[in-house]
Amino acid sequence: MxxxxxxxxxxxxxxxxxxxxxxxxxxxxxxxxxxxxxxxxxxxxxxxxxxxxxxxxxxxxxxxxxxxxxxxxxxxxxxxxxxxxxxxxxxxxxxxxxxxxxxxxxxxxxxxxxxEGFLGAKSDDPKQDRDVLRWRMVGMPNPIYWAIECRKRMEKYGTTEEDLARVKVLLSKYGAQNPNSRYKKIYTMEEVLSSKMVSDPLRLYEICATSDxxxxxxxxxxxxxxxxxxxxxTVAASTLGSALYGDPTLRISAISAPAKAEAPLLSESYSASQQAYKQAGIGPEDIDILELPDNSSWHYLQYLETCGFCGEGAAESMVREGQTQIGGRLPVCPSGGFASFGEAIGAQAAWQVAEVVMQLRGQCGSRQVADAKVGMAQTYGLMGNSGTTILKR
Amino acid sequence: MNIVGPEGKMIPALPDLFVWNEDQVQLMSAHCQSCDTYFFPAFHEQHRPGCSRQGVQKVLLNKNGILKSYTIQHYMPPLPFKTEGNITPYIIGLVEFPEGIQIAGIVKECPFHALKIGLSMEVVTFTLYRNEQGQEVVTWAFQPTDPIRDK
Missing domain, CATH: 3.40.47.10 (Thiolase/Chalcone synthase)
Known part of the structure; x- marks a missing residue:
């Protein structure tokens, strides 16, 4: 090849x-x-x-x-x-x-x-499209799925409301410096923690918008x-992953999940990133910058674990200690992330790649990560699919 | 076991998902005897890799389960979620059944302060709206097995 x-x-x-x-x-x-x-x-x-x-x-x-x-x-x-x-x-x-x-x-x-608003159903045939069930029978827009996983995490690891808000505060600083971002306002902890509750425990500023x-x-x-x-x-790896049987995530579209976990949470993203490490011949410890899919503050925390950047339940302390800031051990979403951009489903993974390219070229001005040599762009994915791109200069 | 509800009064918003009689409501799952996986909905099979997919049978799940996660939703979803008026804030719970499957649904009869992972829940119906024939259009839902007295 x-x-x-x-x-x-x-x-x-x-x-x-x-x-x-x-x-x-x-x-x-x-x-x-x-x-x-x-x-x-x-x-x-x-x-x-x-x-x-x-x-x-x-x-x-x-x-x-x-x-x-x-x-x-x-x-x-x-x-x-x-x-x-x-x-x-x-x-x-x-x-x-x-x-x-x-x-x-x-x-x-x-x-x-x-x-506009919550992304909705695309068909009305429940026999062919299980997605219809979550709308007609349960009333479950996407943030409910994220909130349910976030609540599990809070119960398991003691994640606090402040941990969730801290993600938005951090990303808003970077988004404010990115000419291509949608949101340029820098938020304080108080502003995020007093924003409207959408899907408890996730607040308005802890969930990404839908953008163009x-x-x-x-x-x-x-x-x-x-x-x-x-x-x-250089494209060191460009991979796709799909889900593994026994993944305990309540995945968007589904209304059920296995009780017994036989695979990691977000197994499609685990699969994509593991393949990428193998293809690139490097591990998460070699990555200088990471663009991950922060559809919500929960995603930001969970993806650090899913892609092997920290151990179970350790993401919160990574963020608290400033390890994910520009200048820290692993700058995460120096673009400002989905928190500053919003999701534009068909475009966002290519955008993540473009942001990593700009960092590796040293074109990011005030939000430039010093001497970034290897970068990774990681996607989320509906119904069990995900992609990872590892780039290096 | 009635596949449809008491004649004329209530109809499910969509068929083949749950059944009820005067005493209980049960979710309709399917079980694969080859790979020991339960599916919900029953018609969406999700086998273990390599399974022969032989011996899938419809089964009704236990009427009781344990709350494993929840959220309180503060905004009304768009159509096709149809209810009589704005029902927010409402609770969505993820309930684990003894067979080994977790299922999401609306939680009722539970004050927010009583929400707690580990709470015992039973399957009930929830009326979404009344149709033109005056029937209650229902979905499955959960409520605490032991009634909670609001403070």
Whole structure:
């Protein structure tokens, strides 16, 4: 397999843009990535595009739509949906297309315009789509799942309300310094702890919003990368994981879980990260920066354990001691995280990769992690899927 | 055991999930005799890898379980969650049944201060709304096995 490098990234900032369509956002991200890579559109040899699930046929064939805007060239285009790991799946396909020797240059892209409020059901057939049951029979939007896991954690490890609030306070400082973030306000503990309760124990500022955004990544055979950039970023691993039987997580969409744990919590993310460590030939101790999916404060704490950055129940003390801050042992989400961006399902995993690339290039200004050499982007995932990307300079 | 409720008065919001008679409400699971896994809903099988998937039978779960986690929800979810008016704040509980499966559902008859992991819960019905025929459209729910007197 050939080594693969990232030569360009492009982002449409995160926010709410009611005047724009998903393709407007995607076109801006791709345009910026082409400029960043100093490459011509005609040199792109394959497109791996994240599906925009709320956009009908145009959204399901988002890659073809993008190609029509930039000019159709007959190249292979694959459209992929893996929920939160959609962008990671596009990354993995683009990486493999180059690693296998089939193409030299590939585009991975994701774009999303979120509906307002809680993300809702997509069908009304409970026999085919178990997701219908949680809506019609129980009334369970996504944050309820996170709250249920968070309550288990509080019971097991003594996680406090302050531990949950501290995550938002920390991330808001970084988000305020990121030109692409949606939320720029810096929060105090008091402000977070007095924000509205949504799904007890999770408060409004401890749950990510739903946003619009787009991210594009241009990848190239490492042997040719220096034709385009002086700072290629090597793809050390690009993996996908699925769930393991016996995972005790009450997973979004499900209304049941096994009583006896035979696998780790969030086993799909455990699987993806373990594969990535193996593929990259490095372990969590070698990672300098981590972008994890902080859909809620619970995720931030849990993912540190799930991906092997601390032992069971040790995440809270890691955060309390400042180990996850810029300047600490493992800076976590120096981008500001989902807390500052909000989730844009089809785009967010590609955005996480772009943030790691900017850190490894040393382009992050006041929120730059000094001398970051190896970075990891980790996704969450609906119904048992997750992606991990490890990058190094 | 009645598969539908007492004639005419109550109907489930969706079929094949639970049954009831005058004495008790039970959730409808399925059990795989080959890999010893319980499923809920019964029609969504989730076998152990390598299982032959032979010998899956519908079973009714014990009417009692233990509360393993919970949340109090303060915002109404969007449709298709349909209730008569705004029911917030409401409790969602995760209840573990002796067969070895945990199931989520609305918790009623439980003041917030009494919520505690380890509480014994029984399966009951919860009326979501009345339909045009005047029937109560119900789902499964949980309530403390021993009634809690509010302080």
């Amino acid at each position: 050939r080594e693969v490098a990232i030569i360009g990234i492009g982002l449409h900032p995160w926010g709410k843009f009611p005047q724009k369509t998903f393709i407007d956002l995607g076109v801006e991200a791709v345009s910026k990535a082409l400029v960043d890579a100093q490459i011509q559109w005609k040199e792109i040899e394959t497109i791996c595009s994240g599906i925009y699930i709320w956009g009908g046929n145009a959204g399901h064939l988002s890659g073809q739509y993008l190609a029509s805007v930039f000019g159709e060239t007959g190249i292979p285009i694959v459209n992929v949906y893996n929920a939160c790991a959609t962008g990671a799946s596009a990354m993995r396909m683009a990486t493999m297309s180059i690693a296998s020797g089939q193409v030299d240059v590939a585009l991975a892209v994701g774009m999303d315009v979120s509906p 955004g787009a991210a594009a990544v241009i990848l190239c055979a490492a042997s040719k990368a220096r034709q385009y950039t002086s700072k290629p970023i």
